[in-house]
Amino acid sequence: MVQSECRLLRGLLGFICLLPVSMSATPDLCVSLKTVRDSLNATLRRRFMKMNFPINYTIQVHYEEVFRLRNISRLNMSNEEEPVQQRDLQDLWLWVNQQGIKRVLRVLPERHPTRSKYLSKLENLFRRFEELYKQKNPIDEERVLPERIENIWDRLTDQYYEGWKSVTPKSILDNCYRTMHCLFKECFSKEDDNYDYCEVLNWRKGKKTT
Ligand SMILES: *[C@@H]1O[C@H](CO)[C@@H](O)[C@H](O)[C@H]1NC(C)=O
Numbered sequence: 001m002v003q004s005e006c007r008l009l010r011g012l013l014g015f016i017c018l019l020p021v022s023m024s025a026t027p028d029l030c031v032s033l034k035t036v037r038d039s040l041n042a043t044l045r046r047r048f049m050k051m052n053f054p055i056n057y058t059i060q061v062h063y064e065e066v067f068r069l070r071n072i073s074r075l076n077m078s079n080e081e082e083p084v085q086q087r088d089l090q091d092l093w094l095w096v097n098q099q100g101i102k103r104v105l106r107v108l109p110e111r112h113p114t115r116s117k118y119l120s121k122l123e124n125l126f127r128r129f130e131e132l133y134k135q136k137n138p139i140d141e142e143r144v145l146p147e148r149i150e151n152i153w154d155r156l157t158d159q160y161y162e163g164w165k166s167v168t169p170k171s172i173l174d175n176c177y178r179t180m181h182c183l184f185k186e187c188f189s190k191e192d193d194n195y196d197y198c199e200v201l202n203w204r205k206g207k208k209t210t
Pocket residue numbers: 038041042043044
């Protein structure tokens with residue numbers, strides 16, 4: 001009798017201890033990210049980021065602001081001494097893509113439909129997601145970032161750094177979309193029939209990654 005009560009109690013305590021862990025998967029963070037995802041669907045990307053621009057139009061971004069699936073796999077390659085955490089890559093993703101949206105907004109005239117009908121809203125959705133994300137992932141002051149991540153941040157935030165690359169506006173959001181599915185798998189994996197965006201072998205199969 002006593003023993004079974006003990007077991008019950010331990011079961012309850014275990015449950016309580018587990019709660020914070022299982023809740024860190026954060027449903028509301030995913031809800032917010034899914035609104036971002038819906039605004040990034042292929043139709044909208046094509047209409048607002050391609051058809052609304054002159055053919056082959058490009059804008060200038062810093063090299064480090066190009067953040068693709070290939071970058072993720074390269075940065076994530078095992079380095080026992082300084083392992084890269086998912087969190088490091090998610091932080092980069094968030095910064096780089098908000099910066100990308102800003103860069104496009106900066107070249108758009110005030111009344112351009114891509115600004116008023118699309119990018120301003122998308123920027124707000126990102127901002128809302130960022131607030132939640134920062135709440136759920138408070139900055140860990142103790143953590144020393146792996147050197148390759150630190151170097152990227154240095155260049156991203158160096159206002160005198162001159163390394164420019166031409167990219168199409170659409171490619172910024174295409175990469176945003178793909179890398180989002182890789183880095184925030186927990187939010188998407190169930191519905192997307194387990195198509196793994198992180199998986200290198202999938203990249204060339206193509207059709208779903210556009
Ligand atoms: C993308 O979203 C728009 C607006 O919500 C919708 O009309 C369109 O059908 C969607 N396209 C795809 C491919 O899901």
